[in-house]
Amino acid sequence: MHTSTTSTAPLEVWTTQALAEATQGHWHLGRIPTQPIKRILTDSRHAELGDAFLALKGERFDAHDFIAQVAVQGCELAIVSRPVDVDIAQLVVADTRLALGQLGAYRRAQNRQLKVIALTGSSGKTTVKEMLSSILSQQAPTLVTRGNLNNDLGVPMMLLELCQSHQYAVMELGASHQGEIDYTAQLVQPDVAGILNIGTAHLGEFGGRDGICRAKSEIYAHLDAHGTAIIPAQDDYYPQIKQTAQAHSQLSFGPGGEVFATDIELLPQSSQFLLHSPAGQAWVRLPFAGLHNVRNAEAAAAFALAIGIALDVIVSGLDTAQGAKGRLNFIQKNNFLFIDDTYNANPSSMRAAADVLSQQAGIKVMVMGDIGELGDAAFQAHKDLGRDLATVALDHLIAVGEYSQAMAVGAAPDKIQAFSTQADALIYLIKLVKQDPTQPMSFLFKGSRFMHMETLMTDLMEKL
Known part of the structure; x- marks a missing residue:
């Protein structure tokens, strides 16, 4: 089950007593691991000797189904909410999701x-x-x-x-x-x-x-x-x-x-x-x-x-601070500046990014993907955003996605180009560059995580 990233940082081992104490669990059939536990993890791909595999259960998955797999990989302990028929030590807890919280709180208290x-x-x-x-x-x-x-x-x-x-x-x-x-x-x-x-x-x-x-x-x-x-x-x-x-x-x-x-x-x-x-x-x-x-x-x-x-x-x-990947990272390629702000977006951060782009050199092109998690307010929020961005000193506004037309309505059609797909937007961006390839240009790419605007940015960079 792939539910998390796994740290490579050196961790402090868990005793079997601490595991049971933290989770208020009991050992299935009295079988207790003989060695301390170096890691607790929820990703079956990385489980190995010395790990405890914590089996989460979600709406569409049940990691108890992966316990046989982690046992084959050498893992000797599973933290479960119900015992499974696998030759592995099992710490049975009331709820593995809550047990994860209990283990985190225990480590914090230590x-x-x-x-x-x-x-x-x-x-x-x-x-x-x-x-x-x-x-x-x-x-x-x-x-x-x-x-x-x-x-x-x-x-x-x-x-x-x-x-x-x-x-x-x-x-x-x-x-x-x-x-x-x-x-x-x-x-x-x-x-x-x-x-x-x-x-x-x-x-x-x-x-x-x-x-x-x-x-x-x-x-x-x-x-x-x-x-x-x-x-x-x-x-x-x-x-x-x-x-x-x-x-x-x-x-x-x-x-x-x-x-x-x-x-x-x-x-x-x-x-x-x-x-x-x-x-x-x-x-x-x-x-x-x-x-x-x-x-x-x-x-x-x-x-x-x-x-x-x-x-x-x-x-x-x-x-001396450094920005995180996808957070207003500046990338210069020949005559073109690319600003990678693709990690995520909300209306206020989109407006702030436009202000940063307005200060750059040459022709200024903002490429925007949809903003997610706005619920029933999504159309109006994108429309308002288009209206606001149209007032910023930018040369080209390009909207991509389901709500691109909403931004175009807010900005007025002559202020913004709306595309439903990244492929269509890429064609337009390439034409824009070819109009005068010697002219300095600054591009800013931004959108919610699910839009993967970094893909469009990379595709354009490879064409230049």
Whole structure:
């Protein structure tokens, strides 16, 4: 069963006693493994001697069906919700999905030295996470959420990678339904917790921004009594968020907050600004483009200050931070600049990306894929986005996907080219380049993950 990525980081072994204690499980037929367990994993492809295979059950799969396979691969232990007829030690638990959470929480509780930051928000999570990684890793080993391991399965799997050498952890908590962040926050037990913003990502699941705010605000429910709540001062939900976190010490960021930037200079591929904080002021030279990334840096600085990091260390970390793959990565090829922002998208991040593109050289071409998880608001949201992007100083807007026509309606037909497929869009892009191949051009590709806009970008690059 392929349900997760597997870390190659050195992990601390589990005793059979700890496994049973954490999950409140019992050993089937009294058979207990004789060797400690080095890893707990849910991906049968990687199971081997020394591993415990945890058999998850979903709507369309049941990993109990793969236990015979992992036994052949040398795995000597399966964590199951029902015994199976396979010659392998089996720890039987009430629910393997909940057992995964129990194991993650147990590992978190073992690491008393750890200082944990938990963050959530509708946009910017990955970038703030990378900035914090750059800051905290200067001080001590830091565990940071990889990829999108931010849900009720991904968070405990990240916690399983904790070891005694880690002094910090930066945990991203995502929400696809009410109660999910409450559950994952309980597992990670944060010392500092905060919300970056309340946008429109996952709008369909929550029925509106009020529901999104309630879901994100669950992050404060399990904040340490002496911990700090990070609050987005500029967000229009600031009063509600502040109220939710009223039991805790608070630190706000952004315009109107306690950690904020002034004297901002936005450059084509970077920015610089004066950072103000309760710990003093300092100049930051940020290797990220766009005002939205200045806001992300304000947030990262607030989280770091709240966990006790000195201002000079924060500045050094921000100055040397690197963006994640697919997050405003700049790629120069001959006369063409490609901006890869294909990792994901929501309406606010799409607008921010357009502003970054507007600062680049030559002919500016924005290639947009559909935005997902907007529910019944999808058509209107794409229409509004088309309207807004038509006002940005760009030369060509190209929309691809089911909602490309909605963007065209919002922008007016003469402002945007709409295509239902990437193949059709590629033909148009090649014609655009051939009109004057000596003219510098800047392309930005962006869309929700399921649109795989990086494929269209790569196809165009190969034609040049």
